[in-house]
Amino acid sequence: MIVLGIESSCDETAAAVVRDDRTVLADVVLSQLDEHRPYGGVVPEIAARAHLDHLDHLVAEALSRSGIGLAETDAIAATGGPGLIGGVMVGVMTGKALALVAGKPFIAVNHLEGHALTARLTDDLAFPYLLLLVSGGHCQLLAVEGVGRYRRLGATIDDAAGEAFDKVAKMLDLGYPGGPAVQRAAERGDPGRFALPRPMKGRPDCDFSFSGLKNAVRLLIADQAPLSEADRDDIAAAFQMAVAEAIADRTKRAMGLFAMTYGGPGALVVAGGVAANAQLRRTLTDIAGQTGFRLVAPPLNLCTDNAAMIAWAGLEHFRLGHQDGMDFAPRPRWPLDPQAKQLRGAGV
Numbered sequence: 001m002i003v004l005g006i007e008s009s010c011d012e013t014a015a016a017v018v019r020d021d022r023t024v025l026a027d028v029v030l031s032q033l034d035e036h037r038p039y040g041g042v043v044p045e046i047a048a049r050a051h052l053d054h055l056d057h058l059v060a061e062a063l064s065r066s067g068i069g070l071a072e073t074d075a076i077a078a079t080g081g082p083g084l085i086g087g088v089m090v091g092v093m094t095g096k097a098l099a100l101v102a103g104k105p106f107i108a109v110n111h112l113e114g115h116a117l118t119a120r121l122t123d124d125l126a127f128p129y130l131l132l133l134v135s136g137g138h139c140q141l142l143a144v145e146g147v148g149r150y151r152r153l154g155a156t157i158d159d160a161a162g163e164a165f166d167k168v169a170k171m172l173d174l175g176y177p178g179g180p181a182v183q184r185a186a187e188r189g190d191p192g193r194f195a196l197p198r199p200m201k202g203r204p205d206c207d208f209s210f211s212g213l214k215n216a217v218r219l220l221i222a223d224q225a226p227l228s229e230a231d232r233d234d235i236a237a238a239f240q241m242a243v244a245e246a247i248a249d250r251t252k253r254a255m256g257l258f259a260m261t262y263g264g265p266g267a268l269v270v271a272g273g274v275a276a277n278a279q280l281r282r283t284l285t286d287i288a289g290q291t292g293f294r295l296v297a298p299p300l301n302l303c304t305d306n307a308a309m310i311a312w313a314g315l316e317h318f319r320l321g322h323q324d325g326m327d328f329a330p331r332p333r334w335p336l337d338p339q340a341k342q343l344r345g346a347g348v
């Protein structure tokens, strides 16, 4: 079984071809960094136009690199949300058009499910597993019970982890994109020079919060101004360590819940762009060692946005008999766990 995948929910335009024996036959990603850099963040309208300009030739490129003709694919998958609606519309329309032309089934994939199932593409991994999803727009701990079956254990009550990295990078004038820039500065800095809070540490739930930490960084910068190069590096290092340790504390809590619910420790999968952070990976390796969990961290290029994860999630759905109609409407919001949210709303 072979699936063509399309991703266009944020600022990466991507196409990939994946086979059910977990082979990535082609994986093409075009990042729009240069288009958005002057604005210090992603501009939705510019993103949508760039997807429109590039998606066609990226799909052609992915097919040609894979050596697979459109007619030999079994299904076409495209990100159906959540994300910037203009970009998602471009991907969904392209996916539907290709499916119609080739007479293939169309599958709309939840972008977050793409991140969530990537570890089953890169590793021999069975359900259930514990997922730490840390990306530009999301920060959640979920029990993944099966394809399309997610139970939310905790989530951020304000900013996402990636958002915090991006904002701190802006405050420190480290450039765009923020996460990798903070990591580079942090590698030169001393994480012990400044004390920053570990938000939510020790709380009995599995929720996250990053806005207080972000504010603490803002105050620290004001206090130390004007900043030398070394000050910048030390603040970046202190911030990165605070994020990694805060996430580790929340994740440890979720590991306890997971072990209680599913009869023991299992795999901890880390996904999303912030999963590329080296300090976070080191800290998670430590807590996995302490708790008996196996840490599964996909390679960096499959942590940040890509279409291989969309093709794979589409394939996982397709082999269970799922597909979508031509009337599928792009979804700017699409939580992985609607039932769990209702339960939380009902005070359970």
Ligand code: ATP
Pocket (backbone or CB within 6 Å): 010, 082, 083, 111, 115, 134, 135, 136, 137, 138, 161, 162, 163, 165, 166, 177, 178, 179, 180, 183, 272, 273, 274, 275, 276, 277, 278, 303, 304, 305
């Ligand atoms: P979502 O998946 O929630 O819709 P998104 O697709 O924009 O959001 P991703 O592409 O998964 O998010 O991840 C991008 C985020 O990851 C950005 O916030 C970026 O700063 C962060 N990031 C990337 N590399 C690193 C790194 N090395 N350290 C910390 N953060 C990083």
Ligand code: MG
Pocket (backbone or CB within 6 Å): 010, 011, 012, 305
């Ligand atoms: Mg991106």
Ligand code: FE
Pocket (backbone or CB within 6 Å): 111, 115, 135, 136, 272, 273, 304, 305
């Ligand atoms: Fe993403």
